[in-house]
Amino acid sequence: xxxxxxxxxxxxxxxxxxxxxxxxxxxxxxxxxxxxxxxxxxxxxxxxxxxxxxxxxxxxxxxxxxxxxxxxxxxxxxxxxxxxxxxxxxxxxxxxxxxxxxxxxxxxxxxxxxxxxxxxxxxxxxxxxxxxxxxxxxxxxxxxxxxxxxxxxxxxxxxxxxxxxxxxxxxxxxxxxxxxxxxxxxxxxxxxxxxxxxxxxxxxxxxxxxxxxxxxxxxxxxxxxxxxxxxxxxxxxxxxxxxxxxxxxxxxxxxxxxxxxxxxxxxxxxxxxxxxxxxxxxxxxxxxxxxxxxxxxxxxxxxxxxxxxxxxxxxxxxxxxxxxxxxxxxxxxxxxxxxxxxxxxxxxxxxxxxxxxxxxxxxxxxxxxxxxxxx
Amino acid sequence: xxxxxxxxxxxxxxxxxxxxxxxxxxxxxxxxxxxxxxxxxxxxxxxxxxxxxxxxxxxxxxxxxxxxxxxxxxxxxxxxxxxxxxxxxxxxxxxxxxxxxxxxxxxxxxxxxxxxxxxxxxxxxxxxxxxxxxxxxxxxxxxxxxxxxxxxxxxxxxxxxxxxxxxxxxxxxxxxxxxxxxxxxxxxxxxxxxxxxxxxxxxxxxxxxxxxxxxxxxxxxxxxxxxxxxxxxxxxxxxxxxxxxxxxxxxxxxxxxxxxxxxxxxxxxxxxxxxxxxxxxxxxxxxxxxxxxxxxxxxxxxxxxxxxxxxxxxxxxxxxxxxxxxxxxxxxxxxxxxxxxxxxxxxxxxxxxxxxxxxxxxxxxxxxxxxxxxxxxxxxxxxxxxxxxxxxxxxxxxx
Numbered sequence: 001x002x003x004x005x006x007x008x009x010x011x012x013x014x015x016x017x018x019x020x021x022x023x024x025x026x027x028x029x030x031x032x033x034x035x036x037x038x039x040x041x042x043x044x045x046x047x048x049x050x051x052x053x054x055x056x057x058x059x060x061x062x063x064x065x066x067x068x069x070x071x072x073x074x075x076x077x078x079x080x081x082x083x084x085x086x087x088x089x090x091x092x093x094x095x096x097x098x099x100x101x102x103x104x105x106x107x108x109x110x111x112x113x114x115x116x117x118x119x120x121x122x123x124x125x126x127x128x129x130x131x132x133x134x135x136x137x138x139x140x141x142x143x144x145x146x147x148x149x150x151x152x153x154x155x156x157x158x159x160x161x162x163x164x165x166x167x168x169x170x171x172x173x174x175x176x177x178x179x180x181x182x183x184x185x186x187x188x189x190x191x192x193x194x195x196x197x198x199x200x201x202x203x204x205x206x207x208x209x210x211x212x213x214x215x216x217x218x219x220x221x222x223x224x225x226x227x228x229x230x231x232x233x234x235x236x237x238x239x240x241x242x243x244x245x246x247x248x249x250x251x252x253x254x255x256x257x258x259x260x261x262x263x264x265x266x267x268x269x270x271x272x273x274x275x276x277x278x279x280x281x282x283x284x285x286x287x288x289x290x291x292x293x294x295x296x297x298x299x300x301x302x303x304x305x306x307x308x309x310x311x312x313x314x315x316x317x318x319x320x321x322x323x324x325x326x327x328x329x330x331x332x333x334x335x336x337x338x339x340x341x342x343x344x345x346x347x348x349x350x351x352x353x354x355x356x357x358x359x360x361x362x363x364x365x366x367x368x369x370x371x372x373x374x375x
Numbered sequence: 376x377x378x379x380x381x382x383x384x385x386x387x388x389x390x391x392x393x394x395x396x397x398x399x400x401x402x403x404x405x406x407x408x409x410x411x412x413x414x415x416x417x418x419x420x421x422x423x424x425x426x427x428x429x430x431x432x433x434x435x436x437x438x439x440x441x442x443x444x445x446x447x448x449x450x451x452x453x454x455x456x457x458x459x460x461x462x463x464x465x466x467x468x469x470x471x472x473x474x475x476x477x478x479x480x481x482x483x484x485x486x487x488x489x490x491x492x493x494x495x496x497x498x499x500x501x502x503x504x505x506x507x508x509x510x511x512x513x514x515x516x517x518x519x520x521x522x523x524x525x526x527x528x529x530x531x532x533x534x535x536x537x538x539x540x541x542x543x544x545x546x547x548x549x550x551x552x553x554x555x556x557x558x559x560x561x562x563x564x565x566x567x568x569x570x571x572x573x574x575x576x577x578x579x580x581x582x583x584x585x586x587x588x589x590x591x592x593x594x595x596x597x598x599x600x601x602x603x604x605x606x607x608x609x610x611x612x613x614x615x616x617x618x619x620x621x622x623x624x625x626x627x628x629x630x631x632x633x634x635x636x637x638x639x640x641x642x643x644x645x646x647x648x649x650x651x652x653x654x655x656x657x658x659x660x661x662x663x664x665x666x667x668x669x670x671x672x673x674x675x676x677x678x679x680x681x682x683x684x685x686x687x688x689x690x691x692x693x694x695x696x697x698x699x700x701x702x703x704x705x706x707x708x709x710x711x712x713x714x715x716x717x718x719x720x721x722x723x724x725x726x727x728x729x730x731x732x733x734x735x736x737x738x739x740x741x742x743x744x745x746x747x748x749x750x751x752x753x754x755x756x757x758x759x760x761x762x763x764x765x766x767x768x769x770x771x772x773x774x
């Protein structure tokens with residue numbers, strides 16, 4: 001059961017059409033909300049509140065593009081990813097995949113869509129069934145969707161093994177007999193089995209050893225080129241996200257605070273949180289580290305069960321402090337708006353964030369004039 | 376005299392599925408007030424080295440089978456356990472990766488801190504408590520008097536690590552061993568904690584051994600580095616020198632395989648092929664040979680020792696002029712190190728010797744060879760990393 005196509009995208013082709021216009025987004029998410037209820041009591045569970053894991057996320061991904069979704073633990077990035085592939089039933093908002101609204105899809109309609117969007121998980125140890133062989137795991141999507149004959153499926157599995165750089169002869173082995181990097185390759189092969197359009201990769205390399213991570217990153221990049229895949233790449237490591245993504249969305253406490261091309265986000269971030277995040281990432285070069293100025297954020301991320309009013313970031317914001325704590329930040333929730341072409345930010349005072357993180361980092365204490373002018 | 380001198384340390388674990396060669400002759404020196412990094416992937420022996428220094432190896436499996444550890448000139452192997460217990464905390468303190476497991480969940484922070492202080496100093500309860508409040512304030516915990524009454528789970532991860540730092544520095548140790556202190560933390564919290572650690576240790580002149588897999592953290596925090604692989608130190612130099620002129624193929628490989636935030640567009644990553652070695656095999660030849668792009672036939676047979684890069688240099692083990700040393704038969708040239716791959720005309724990495732059977736590089740590892748750690752050796756798995764498992768198909772196959 002697919003919801004009626006909303007007016008805004010009525011012209012967009014349905015899932016059956018072969019070649020949609022390349023500039024129409026493959027995935028369009030607007031104002032997505034995913035709340036998890038908090039209950040109290042044993043017999044009569046009272047609904048006492050919600051964990052607002054995803055609280056109004058909007059993003060769009062073009063065909064063949066990699067969108068990086070970056071944020072710290074608990075910011076809701078994984079929940080957003082899982083809601084998008086409909087592992088959850090979103091509380092609100094809309095998810096439009098290739099012109100079809102899938103927000104409330106169920107049953108066979110959902111299964112049809114799921115063939116086209118697959119997921120790669122973080123932990124290659126727990127995301128593979130230990131009682132199935134590698135070939136069984138990779139072939140399972142083909143079995144579920146009853147694709148081809150048994151022989152064709154077996155051939156396809158061998159082919160998938162080759163594609164991800166595994167020896168097809170090892171198909172009869174069990175997950176524990178593979179190393180971490182190889183297990184992640186199995187996960188990638190499984191995601192590829194149905195020739196999906198979109199792959200949501202949730203922290204696909206953070207459980208791997210440093211020397212193995214590059215193998216998987218390069219594999220994902222190669223596959224994208226070969227099969228024209230579209231990625232939503234979710235990770236906490238900004239260096240990795242910057243490397244693999246065309247565009248980056250920065251998330252904080254359930255909301256997207258900034259979206260920009262990967263390079264632009266690094267060179268000219270507009271949201272004070274992005275600035276702090278960028279400045280906190282260590283760079284493996286002592287010559288660079290010596291000259292860096294870090295924006296050290298105070299305190300911890302507030303609980304998503306009781307997010308602060310107004311801008312979610314205002315409790316830790318260095319810019320707000322610099323501007324003399326304007327009231328707006330505490331009362332009005334800033335909307336994600338376009339500041340420059342293709343560069344969106346959700347901050348009332350983005351025009352006060354300038355230049356590189358280094359420059360901004362120096363500014364708070366070193367620029368008294370600015371402080372005066374506001375207060 | 377160096378503060379800490381480790382010479383040819385050998386640590387092995389005897390388990391029911393064989394011997395684990397965890398540390399295979401590691402030497403390192405720490406000068407007073409020096410901050411140095413011990414960098415390597417899971418299973419390279421960096422944590423085990425430090426547990427051996429502290430005499431905290433899990434018994435009876437883990438044993439120091441060779442070498443010497445001297446702290447302020449005293450051979451720690453000869454010190455009785457009672458004296459060792461005094462030394463831990465007072466002279467050498469440790470911070471671990473996960474503060475939740477290193478704090479006692481059923482005691483308040485006050486009880487734990489007062490206990491630590493009073494175990495080493497003859498002070499009354501009230502005085503110890505005042506000291507604890509002051510320490511919590513130093514590490515930036517708001518309202519320390521009230522927070523003292525809290526239990527560990529009532530703190531966030533970053534706050535717990537601050538409490539750990541406060542406890543570790545409570546007795547003003549001469550040496551602090553920080554084992555992946557920020558790995559479990561978010562990057563903005565990591566920045567807070569590292570800044571705190573750096574400020575407090577440099578104020579007090581505490582020497583620090585920072586154990587980490589994160590080359591970025593090493594670059595920002597340390598003055599000198601040891602790079603470890605498979606229980607060996609494969610390269611050591613001052614931090615500036617190591618990052619500017621890496622010369623061991625493993626270090627070169629690591630630096631090329633991690634994406635840099637400030638990299639220019641489209642710079643490809645050069646992965647290190649294969650996986651870390653199985654530590655249940657006795658080391659033969661260079662441990663990195665199966666994954667090395669520069670290997671020679673000799674690399675399969677003989678393990679190179681750690682030698683100065685320039686032969687004949689007078690060896691400086693510590694300080695800002697520490698000698699750059701590597702363990703390699705065929706070090707990449709400066710140009711090759713910058714490119715991340717061999718540039719010599721027609722150079723092909725030497726194939727493994729024909730006679731090698733079951734070697735990691737023969738590609739002939741059979742499934743039966745792979746034994747999964749039993750639950751009882753969970754601690755071992757944690758120490759060695761789950762990736763200490765061997766890796767059957769990949770090597771030698773290429774892509």
